[in-house]
Amino acid sequence: MISSDTALTRAGATYSLVMTPSPSGIVTTGQLRASGHTHRPLRVELRENLLAALAEGRDPWPGIHGFGTTVIPQLERAILAGHDIVLLGERGQGKTRLLRSLSGLLDEWSPVIDGAELGEHPFHPITPASLRRAAELGDDLPVAWRHRSERYAEKLATPDTSVADLIGDVDPIKVAEGRSLGDPETIHYGLVPRSHRGIVAINELPDLAERIQVSLLNVMEERDIQIRGYLLRLDLDVLVVATANPEDYTNRGRIITPLQDRFGAEIRTHYPLTIDEEIAVIRQEADLVAAVPEHLLEVLARFTRNLRESEAVDQRAGVSARFSIAGAETIAASALHRATRQHETVAVARPVDLETAVEVLGGKIEFETGEEGRERAILEHLLRTAIADTARAHLRGLDARVLVDALHEGSTVMTGEQVPASDVLAALPVLGESDLYDEVAERFDARTPGERAGALEMLLEALYLERRIGKESAEGETVYG
Numbered sequence: 001m002i003s004s005d006t007a008l009t010r011a012g013a014t015y016s017l018v019m020t021p022s023p024s025g026i027v028t029t030g031q032l033r034a035s036g037h038t039h040r041p042l043r044v045e046l047r048e049n050l051l052a053a054l055a056e057g058r059d060p061w062p063g064i065h066g067f068g069t070t071v072i073p074q075l076e077r078a079i080l081a082g083h084d085i086v087l088l089g090e091r092g093q094g095k096t097r098l099l100r101s102l103s104g105l106l107d108e109w110s111p112v113i114d115g116a117e118l119g120e121h122p123f124h125p126i127t128p129a130s131l132r133r134a135a136e137l138g139d140d141l142p143v144a145w146r147h148r149s150e151r152y153a154e155k156l157a158t159p160d161t162s163v164a165d166l167i168g169d170v171d172p173i174k175v176a177e178g179r180s181l182g183d184p185e186t187i188h189y190g191l192v193p194r195s196h197r198g199i200v201a202i203n204e205l206p207d208l209a210e211r212i213q214v215s216l217l218n219v220m221e222e223r224d225i226q227i228r229g230y231l232l233r234l235d236l237d238v239l240v241v242a243t244a245n246p247e248d249y250t251n252r253g254r255i256i257t258p259l260q261d262r263f264g265a266e267i268r269t270h271y272p273l274t275i276d277e278e279i280a281v282i283r284q285e286a287d288l289v290a291a292v293p294e295h296l297l298e299v300l301a302r303f304t305r306n307l308r309e310s311e312a313v314d315q316r317a318g319v320s321a322r323f324s325i326a327g328a329e330t331i332a333a334s335a336l337h338r339a340t341r342q343h344e345t346v347a348v349a350r351p352v353d354l355e356t357a358v359e360v361l362g363g364k365i366e367f368e369t370g371e372e373g374r375e376r377a378i379l380e381h382l383l384r385t386a387i388a389d390t391a392r393a394h395l396r397g398l399d400a401r402v403l404v405d406a407l408h409e410g411s412t413v414m415t416g417e418q419v420p421a422s423d424v425l426a427a428l429p430v431l432g433e434s435d436l437y438d439e440v441a442e443r444f445d446a447r448t449p450g451e452r453a454g455a456l457e458m459l460l461e462a463l464y465l466e467r468r469i470g471k472e473s474a475e476g477e478t479v480y481g
Helices: 030-035 042-056 071-081 095-105 127-138 172-176 210-214 219-221 259-263 274-284 296-307 321-340 349-363 375-395 401-408 421-427 436-443 448-466
Strands: 009-010 013-016 085-088 109-113 143-147 152-156 168-170 187-189 198-203 238-244 266-267 413-416 473-474 477-480
Touching: 013 030, 030 127, 030 143, 030 210, 042 071, 042 095, 042 238, 071 095, 071 266, 095 152, 095 198, 095 238, 109 127, 210 259, 219 238, 219 259, 274 296, 274 321, 296 321, 296 349, 296 375, 296 448, 321 349, 349 375, 349 448, 375 436, 375 448, 401 448, 413 421, 413 448, 421 448, 436 448, 448 473, 448 477
Parallel strands: 085 238, 085 266, 152 198, 198 238
Antiparallel strands: 009 013, 109 143, 168 187, 413 477, 473 477
């Protein structure tokens, strides 16, 4: 843990990094004050911790791919400026994941008044109850410790969300206990006040009814709350962040103009810009139950990008990164299913498993009006294009004439969802002294029998797509010849 007097230098300027002391042994406000701890407003805490990470060369955004030169610099500038932030982008662009990563810029542990409803800092109570306790107990005011994960709250905006959910309302139970309606301690606080000294994220903000959005205006500008007719001002210290689909400004709903104006930063997100970034997202997010070679992930990445560029797909809805992630998980499941039924020792996905992804992922895509009935054909065409592009990238310059000649002379190779790798390898025609099979395996970095069978399937499919050999498919089996 870095002590409170640590200073870091960057580009000629000095930034102090004041981390919360270890919670061990500190249980009262007096002990906390004696430790040298100082209270920092939330935005100062985020700013200084971000500057410290940048000065150390440490990545403040682990697990975020494809935003390094576009979104991340804008986000960092917004944090340094102390702005509330709204991320605009289509579905599946990682907006929520990016917001959740903000909690990594908070101190790992921070002190709160033990038993306080809003988690106030012991040096800065704001509710009537905490102010009274602080006056009565002084340095004996009890201190508890809150982890950074508890200082991030998330709410999915839905049409039935109420002002009470976000801001608060009168608690009838507290009134029934004998307090008067004018007593501010009869208030039950909502999500935003309970996020005091933390980050509150609202997903799909335009889905929030406009009258509910109005309740956030004071929070984001005056940093206080208004509940019914109460004259209650709370010095809230909260960062409001939100996500929205750009189309929502005119379609499902909109962010009202006064609230939009209160967000200091509006940042556009995007899908991964390169194939490598798309593959990195799939590899990171997919829960794979079998081995999936890198070239199959590349096919899925290219497939997804083809869909995002297709005129037959409604691009306003976008093609989520979850499409390729679910595709990788599907072909892995297909490989595990085959390995179990055919008693293979290692489950490895092969190109033949890609067809299973098409069968189950069509519902994730919104097609343009007029494409009804052609959805499956569009998906299959774009998948074939992705396979051809991937094969071309790996097999460029490869001379496969000896295999083509063998197939033209009557040899056949059968594969399928339930055909084990050993059978595929055994069915390949003997090519004499040619090292074609070894070269293909090397280009796809295929070492195990399953990987080798998959690499050679890619070669056969590429030759078919180039119309150099034939292919017949029926009842889950495919024969190249």
